[in-house]
Amino acid sequence: MSRGTEIPDVLTADVLTADVLAGASAYDVVVVGFGIAGGCAALEAARAGARVLLLERAAVHGGTSSMSGGHFYLGGGTAVQQATGHEDSPEEMYKYLVAVSKEPEHDKIRAYCEGSVEHFGWLEALGFEFERSYYPEKAVIQPGTEGLMYTGNEKVWPYQDQARPAPRGHKVPVPGDTEGTKMVMDLLRARVEEAGVEVRYETGATNLVVSGEGAVVGLAWKSFDETGYVAAGAVVIAAGGFVMNPDMVAAYTPRLAEKPFTLGSTYDDGLGIRLGASVGAELKHMDEPFITAPFYPPAALITGFVVNQHGERFCNEDGYHSRTSQFVMEQPDSAAYLIVDSEHVEYPKFPLVPLIDGFETITELEDALGLPAGSVVKTLERYNELADAGEDVDFHKAPEWLAPQRIGPWAVFDLRLGKAMYAGFTLGGIRVTVDGEAQRPDGSVVPGLYAAGACASNLAQDGKGYCSGTQLGEGSFFGRRAGRHAARVSSAGR
Incomplete structure (x- = not known):
């Protein structure tokens, strides 16, 4: 097992010395990670009357949530x-x-x-x-x-x-693609502080502590050179995904290891997921990545057609960008090209999918790209026939995006992995119930352990079906549920 995939040791409460336990603070709920899921879990647990500790390895709140599109x-x-x-x-x-x-x-x-x-x-x-x-x-x-x-x-x-x-x-009503979520996280921090949650920054969980019966009853933490323990009625892991852990990525989602730009914070290293695995929680959908390189806007480019190395279409080009990108990943060598004629082509200011060149004839285009002779000619003839009829019976592209591509020169945009600027993150994590309780392979729950956000498997969308906004939406929603349920369980145990 490589270092980055090691499962942390589990500490058993009955073998820890009395001196160690005597010096440990006790909380009803301890939350690991102050992104959107962890912040919402901590806030709801505190509002339910629990004494809550929130640990964050970074020096500030936000995590990867603050880097998202809002x-x-x-x-x-x-x-x-x-x-x-x-x-x-x-x-x-x-x-x-x-x-x-x-x-x-x-x-x-x-x-x-x-x-x-x-x-x-x-x-x-x-x-x-x-x-x-x-x-x-x-x-x-x-x-x-x-x-x-x-x-x-x-x-x-x-x-x-x-x-x-x-x-x-x-x-979120802020222009741009990151400042809005940061604003939400700042507001969440203020509400968390108002609710009386104790927040410790630059402090991360290193191991879970379990009782003799296997229930999670606390954790070990580290802050720089200082270490210690906390006792907890319940622990909520909300420590992000594993996109920044090369060993885990190589083991579970090798496509992300090839060339995409990774979307994550420094601490998306999968430690939270591995903590769950250390006490027997099942990991689900670990092989599902989100990978995308949008070729729109401008939306006019969607009227073009996409071919693989055989010069053939393979999907409806009007899909949301992550869906189209996943279809590209399935092609030989993850290679594809977007072809648009001069009547419909527009050029983005910041192209994630670069322009290869313009070609006066389709034959010249085929030669330059090394595609089979006559392949794109045949594909284009069929595409124009469908566009003229206003119905894509081959791949069901919506009529509003169908337009004949007849006016040369033809522009070719490079969708190949390693050429286009693909970005991605991981979708798999700890198996949980609807209330965030960590589950073993047989469906039973690990008492006292919860997971939410990117380290939990909740809506289980794959890359083709992913909707932007799911991470913030489900992370905050199920983080709330986990926090409320953890507060109830810890209260019942007092």
Whole structure:
């Protein structure tokens, strides 16, 4: 076993000396990690009357949550959806999330959808409001402060036939793609402090402490050269994913090890996940990465067509960017090209998918890219035939994005892994119940242990079905549930 995949030792309470235990502080709930999930868990536990300690390895709060795009995936009829005229219901949201989940856990999806409107209100009660406005363009994130847009595949085949589409990407009302979430985390920190949570920065958990019966009853911590223990009625692990741990990435999600830019903070090293494994918790969906390199905006590029090394189409190009990227990852050598004619091409200011060149003829294009002679000619003829008819019977691309590509020269954008600027993070983690209780392979719970956020497996979406805003949405929602349940359990044990 490599160093980065080592499972921490478990400490048994009955073998720790009386002197050690006597010097340990005791809390009802100890939360590991002050990102969105950990902050929400700590706040709800404290509001439920628990004495709470929150440990954060960094010098400040926020974690990877503060680096995210500012989307919360919420629906079921939120105030923003209603104000902008978008009909939605918990049932339609549920049907959609079931459709895009790899192994849907129906109780979790149902809880998330039925609790989404309440959770929307809880988030705003932190001290901000989502703008009651809608951004209609196809984009990765709103450029301004618009409060709502599509951040998934709701309008994309086959999901549009399985659930009524509705936009559910609720963005924090701050321009840009990171400052908004930082604002939410600052507000969450203020609410956590008001609730009386004790926060220790630059302090991380190193080992879990269990009773003779196997229940988690505390943990060991380290802060620089200082070490110690705390006793706990329950421990909530919310310490992030493992994208920054090369050994774990190589073992579980080797695609992320090849060339993508990793999206994470320094402490997304999988330690929280390994702490869960140390006491017998099952790890789920560890091989599922999120990998993406959006080729839009500009949205006009979606009217083009994407081919692999055989010069053939392989997906509907109007999918949300992570879905299209996952299809690319499945092609030989993870290679693909976006081809757009001169009538429809537009050039982004900051292209994540670089332009290779423009070609006067398709034959010249095939030669330059090393594609089989006549392959793209055949694909283009078929694509134009479908575009003229207004229906993509081959891959079901929506009619609004179908346009004949006949006017040379043709621009080619490079979607190959290692050429396009792919970015990614991990999706797998500790198996948990709907209330965040860590579970063993047989489904039984590890008493006293909870997990939430990126180190837990909750909605179980794969890369093709991922919706932007899920990490913040489910992390905050299930973090709250874990905190409340942990507070109840620890209270019952007092």
